[in-house]
Amino acid sequence: MLADTLARLQSTDRDIAGRVADHLDRLTKPPGSLGRLESLAITLATITGEELPRITPPGVLVFAADHGVAAEGVSAFPQAVTAQMVGNFVAGGAAINVFARQIGARLEVIDVGVASELSRDSAARGGESGLVHDKVRRGTANFAEQDAMQRAEAVQAIEVGIRAAERAVAAGCRCLIVGEMGIANTTASSAMLAVLTGEPVADLTGQGTGIPESRLAHKQAVIERAIEARAPDPQDPLDILSKLGGLEIAAMAGAYLGGASRRVPLLVDGFIATVAALLACRIDSKVRDYLIFGHRSREPGHVHALTALGGDPLLELGLRLGEGTGAALAFPLLEAATRMLADMATFASAGVAGSEGA
Ligand SMILES: O=C(O)c1ccc[n+]([C@@H]2O[C@H](COP(=O)([O-])O)[C@@H](O)[C@H]2O)c1
Numbered sequence: 001m002l003a004d005t006l007a008r009l010q011s012t013d014r015d016i017a018g019r020v021a022d023h024l025d026r027l028t029k030p031p032g033s034l035g036r037l038e039s040l041a042i043t044l045a046t047i048t049g050e051e052l053p054r055i056t057p058p059g060v061l062v063f064a065a066d067h068g069v070a071a072e073g074v075s076a077f078p079q080a081v082t083a084q085m086v087g088n089f090v091a092g093g094a095a096i097n098v099f100a101r102q103i104g105a106r107l108e109v110i111d112v113g114v115a116s117e118l119s120r121d122s123a124a125r126g127g128e129s130g131l132v133h134d135k136v137r138r139g140t141a142n143f144a145e146q147d148a149m150q151r152a153e154a155v156q157a158i159e160v161g162i163r164a165a166e167r168a169v170a171a172g173c174r175c176l177i178v179g180e181m182g183i184a185n186t187t188a189s190s191a192m193l194a195v196l197t198g199e200p201v202a203d204l205t206g207q208g209t210g211i212p213e214s215r216l217a218h219k220q221a222v223i224e225r226a227i228e229a230r231a232p233d234p235q236d237p238l239d240i241l242s243k244l245g246g247l248e249i250a251a252m253a254g255a256y257l258g259g260a261s262r263r264v265p266l267l268v269d270g271f272i273a274t275v276a277a278l279l280a281c282r283i284d285s286k287v288r289d290y291l292i293f294g295h296r297s298r299e300p301g302h303v304h305a306l307t308a309l310g311g312d313p314l315l316e317l318g319l320r321l322g323e324g325t326g327a328a329l330a331f332p333l334l335e336a337a338t339r340m341l342a343d344m345a346t347f348a349s350a351g352v353a354g355s356e357g358a
């Protein structure tokens with residue numbers, strides 16, 4: 001299944017960019033005056049292959065999983081919060097539920113590796129978002145002591161993400177917002193990012209859910225010791241993922257690969273989401289052209305992950321929540337870009353005099 005997805009993945013349609021740029025210059029505004037919205041419109045056209053790209057409705061995929069490394073005291077919250085927040089997603093009360101409703105998104109929550117068994121009838125009891133049970137295993141192992149998971153499990157988790165992207169596209173979603181929930185997943189993300197970029201762990205490690213600054217040195221030391229003990233091959237993204245990663249991070253990488261293979265714009269959220277996107281790009285560099293970065297997270301490693309991808313986020317709101325919230329908040333800008341292309345009058349149609357030149 002991963003092989004089929006990779007076989008289908010194509011480069012974006014660069015030819016369309018010139019035609020859309022010409023159309024943008026015919027619209028009733030000084031050329032270039034809608035700034036970033038204009039380049040966004042061109043990007044959406046090259047991704048979808050449509051001169052008038054359609055990106056609604058969006059689909060939000062929230063992947064949830066637990067992390068054995070939580071046992072090292074690297075998060076401000078107990079591991080049980082992962083499962084409890086899944087209950088909150090299903091009931092419709094989390095921040096991502098609110099923002100998904102605001103943008104008319106289809107929301108799906110996927111258990112790819114929560115440590116406890118989640119109730120199978122919670123959605124049937126009046127919950128608003130579908131909970132999909134696609135658990136690969138009950139959380140990763142503690143990578144301070146052993147590999148987080150087997151390579152085959154990492155591939156299975158990537159395929160969970162591909163399937164979720166396929167379901168969203170089959171349901172009519174035209175833009176994907178990929179989010180996550182997993183206590184201790186900033187530790188896994190910082191560890192993977194350090195190996196992927198070769199940058200010092202100290203520059204890539206932050207307070208996550210809000211550990212006190214006094215515990216940052218401990219979190220860094222856990223990561224540094226684990227990288228040394230697990231010794232992943234920096235050239236092998238699946239080796240890094242299976243030794244230091246997380247099941248939801250693997251599934252997010254899979255969702256990016258799956259969405260890109262269906263030519264759907266991928267709106268990237270915060271730190272964990274960007275590390276997963278970097279991983280997907282190391283699996284196949286063609287994914288990069290499908291990524292649009294929603295926001296810059298407060299987590300200090302995020303800017304390094306963005307730099308590794310050459311990403312320039314749309315928003316900077318001081319968020320550090322995850323769940324896909326920052327990407328969902330950026331979605332209306334994408335919608336504005338497509339409406340500008342489709343609905344604005346041209347100089348000719350409105351009878352407005354064009355530029356007289358220099
Ligand atoms: O998206 C971000 O940039 C982000 C930054 C910090 C924390 N988070 C969220 O907080 C959790 C991970 O934090 P921690 O401290 O448990 O590693 C996980 O559920 C993420 O969704 C998310």
Ligand SMILES: Cc1cc2nc[nH]c2cc1C
Pocket residue numbers: 077081085180181182209321322323
């Ligand atoms: C309450 C809570 C909500 C979250 N959403 C994403 N990560 C989270 C972490 C916590 C602790």
